[in-house]
Amino acid sequence: MATIVDCPTCGKKVEWTEKNKYRPFCSERCKQIDLGAWAEEKYAIPAVNPPKDPDDDSGS
Template sequence: MTVVSCPTCGKKVEWTAENKFRPFCSERCKQIDLGAWAEEKYTIPGGPPTDPQDVPPSGQ
């Protein structure tokens, strides 16, 4: 059986089909993480968005 740490609180959690909150230990920890995403506390690195009007059409 695989055991992981809850991303929110660090508690050890069994990774099984019966654990409906995996990788979190509880619904509370899952909601805390969702709230952090909603408040933009987490970011995914990437370049600035490209405006399609700034990109020349192919073949020019």
């Protein structure tokens, strides 16, 4: 029995199987929309210890 997941872009129910070449997305379109969002920096992975800004004079 295939696992059913929600497409991260549109929310459509999608089978998580090898025959779905766009998984976890439902289509090439949703996959490209997500890629574009990453390229436009709409998503970010938070850093555990972000590097200090060398131009920041507020704390040192």
